Amino acid sequence: MTKINITTLGCPKNIVDSGHLARRFASERFLYVDNPNNADIILINTCGFIRDAKEESIEEILKLSKFKTQSSKRLIVFGCLAKRYKDELVKEIPEIDAIFGVGEDSSIIEYCKGLARGERQNTKDKKQSAFSHDPLxxxxxxxxxxxxxxxxxxxxxxxxxxxxxxxxxxxxxxxxxxxxxxxxxxxxxxxxxxxxxxxxxxxxxxxxxxxxxxxxxxxxxxxxxxxxxxxxxxxxxxxxxxxxxxxxxxxxxxxxxxxxxxxxxxxxxxxxxxxxxxxxxxxxxxxxxxxxxxxxxxxxxxxxxxxxxxxxxxxxxxxxxxxxxxxxxxxxxxxxxxxxxxxxxxxxxxxxxxxxxxxxxxxxxxxxxxxxxxxxxxxxELIGKRYEAIIDEIDDNFAIARLYSHAPEIDGVVIIEKIKDRSQKSEIRIGDLVTVEIVDAFDYDLKAILTPE
Ligand code: SF4
The missing domain is CATH 3.80.30.20 (tm_1862 like domain)
Known part of the structure; x- marks a missing residue:
């Protein structure tokens, strides 16, 4: 099975797009791996919205290109930055094997299926493929x-x-x-x-x-x-x-x-x-x-x-x-x-x-x-108050959660301490809705303890 990995940069909408693409890969019998180093095909969904995001995308492409230790590995770049700066990227980063724009899932899949069959392909010259919207x-x-x-x-x-x-x-x-x-x-x-x-x-x-x-x-x-x-x-x-x-x-x-x-x-x-x-x-x-x-x-x-x-x-x-x-x-x-x-x-x-x-x-x-x-x-102002929180991460002694006022990956978090002292019978799990009491506050994050509901 051909192994793929997708790195996603930019906004939540890019995360959704990568999710769609990964799901289609799964239905085409590609295997998703978490580590790009273990992938046969490394894909990067780029962001080209503002200068900082562009720089981050380029740094990430260069970083991931280092995983191309075997000649059979392929590096595919797609998304906003790829659409805007296709020619420049291809010229400046020769490690890129193929480049696609936004909404080109079908073309990416077809390209990768070709790779899986052992075909040598090059989309760098196929400009027409990078500028259409894929209804899929x-x-x-x-x-x-x-x-x-x-x-x-x-x-x-x-x-x-x-x-x-x-x-x-x-x-x-x-x-x-x-x-x-x-x-x-x-x-x-x-x-x-x-x-x-x-x-x-x-x-x-x-x-x-x-x-x-x-x-x-x-x-x-x-x-x-x-x-x-x-x-x-x-x-x-x-x-x-x-x-x-x-x-x-x-x-x-x-x-x-x-x-x-x-x-x-x-x-x-x-x-x-x-x-x-x-x-x-x-x-x-x-x-x-x-x-x-x-x-x-x-x-x-x-x-x-x-x-x-x-x-x-x-x-x-x-x-x-x-x-x-x-x-x-x-x-x-x-x-x-x-x-x-x-x-x-x-x-x-x-x-x-x-x-x-x-x-x-x-x-x-x-x-x-x-x-x-x-x-x-x-x-x-929140210290001493109780709120519902969603558990996002769990470690040995603490958990990371969010209140209604925290969007993931954008806002601060709530650090819940003393998980081991918890009197409730079952262990908490990622996704649990728990009640917490805020005990300390920082510029952006909060500290809390679990409380009975
Ligand atoms: S044009 Fe850009 S900034 Fe304005 S509403 Fe649309 S996406 Fe947002």
Whole structure:
């Protein structure tokens, strides 16, 4: 059996894509191995969204190319970076045997089947294969998780692409227009995850608020209701809501549906109207404040996450301090900040007033300093309180868990100590829902003990 390994870089949506591909490999009788060193074919799903992600992808390709110790091993690169910089990558990294873009699962599988049959192939010159959308990416939305890796959560991709025109973003040109995945397929995947013991389904898409735009009378609220009605003790988490498209109906559902985590990730990107307009974003500072008040009123205790871009072209000191004040005023529970990265082919890359790197770094440090204080204060307010937590990892003496306010791989965690002192009879396992009491707080993480339910 031909052994494959897939390394995934970038956002949760890439994790979902790799999952689809791995599942199709499994159905074609390829064997998934956890260690790339043991694989006959090493695949890398790359991210090309911003400069840091590009550099990480290139470093990873170079690192994995070192595993090509035997001449029969193959290195395949695909995903966003591969789509954007196909020619450059092929030229600069000769260890790459084949390169594919986004949504080319069928071509990748065919290529690998050829390798398994012992055929020598080279896709480096097949430019036409790297720029088409493979409809199977949509029609086979089942995620794959190697059976050797237990996990408490799984990502559920509900749509592909984006119709917005944010001037800094390359996603619409890479991933195409917004397309909702059929509800039956999403629900089938969700049921399968629950059956396999997954405790948290994480709903992702570039913009989940647009879900169902092609359907009659079926939207995100309908889908969430259907997912929540699946039998089982599991939770649902929502990632990436476009601020101006969040409806009262959606907020009311989140408030009343116990299975939906009271956590919303709403990338705002900036707070100042002038910058928002230049970014091609909808909404204003005033509207965002009103929206956040409404969310907090409708869903008491909600954890809010957002992301901001610092140093967008034309961002003055006044704009920056306007954003810093906004962050202080709102006091987000979670905050991601990125330095603006000038991406080829985007409208923003041609704008005047590009901000020097040094200034972007200073602004980033300033926001991170402010946010770490807010985060520490908020975490300290939790000491002595009890919460439900999902166990993600277990060691001899401690476990790593998450509260409703922690998205995996993005936010902090809860470290649960003294597992051995636990009086309950059974050992805890990955995926268990337990009750914890918070006993200490740090900038981003929490310490807790298990308590009787
Ligand atoms: S909403 Fe804007 S930032 Fe997000 S994927 Fe679409 S174009 Fe990019």
């Amino acid at each position: 990416t949509i029609s086979h939305p089942l995620s794959y998780r190697p059976s050797s890796i237990a996990s408490s959560y799984a990502y559920l991709k509900i749509a592909e692409g984006c119709d917005k025109k944010c001037t800094f973003c390359v996603i619409p040109s890479i991933r195409g227009r917004f397309r909702s995945i059929q509800p039956e397929k999403i629900l089938k995947e969700a049921r399968e995850h629950i059956k396999n013991g997954i405790r948290e389904l994480i709903i992702v898409a570039q913009d989940i608020t647009k879900y169902g735009k092609e359907f009659e009378n079926y939207n995100l609220v309908s889908l969430l209701k259907d997912i929540a009605s699946i039998k089982g003790d599991f939770r649902i988490r929502l990632l990436y809501l476009y601020p101006t498209e969040i409806t009262d109906e959606l907020l009311e559902l989140i408030a009343k549906e116990e299975k939906i985590q009271k956590y919303l990730d709403i990338p705002l990107q900036h707070s100042e109207d002038k910058i928002l307009r230049a970014m091609g974003r909808r909404g204003t500072r005033r509207e965002y404040i009103k929206l956040i008040r409404n969310i907090r009123r409708t869903i008491p205790g909600v954890a809010l996450r957002t992301t901001f871009i610092l140093g967008f072209p034309g961002e003055t000191e006044e704009d920056f301090y306007g954003l810093a004040d906004f962050i202080e005023e709102i006091r987000f529970d979670r905050l991601g900040v990125f330095k603006y990265s000038r991406e080829e082919g985007t409208v923003a890359s041609k704008l005047k007033g590009q901000v020097p790197e040094k200034l972007k770094n200073r602004r980033l440090d300033e926001i991170m300093r402010r946010q770490s204080l807010i985060s520490l204060e908020k975490n300290k």
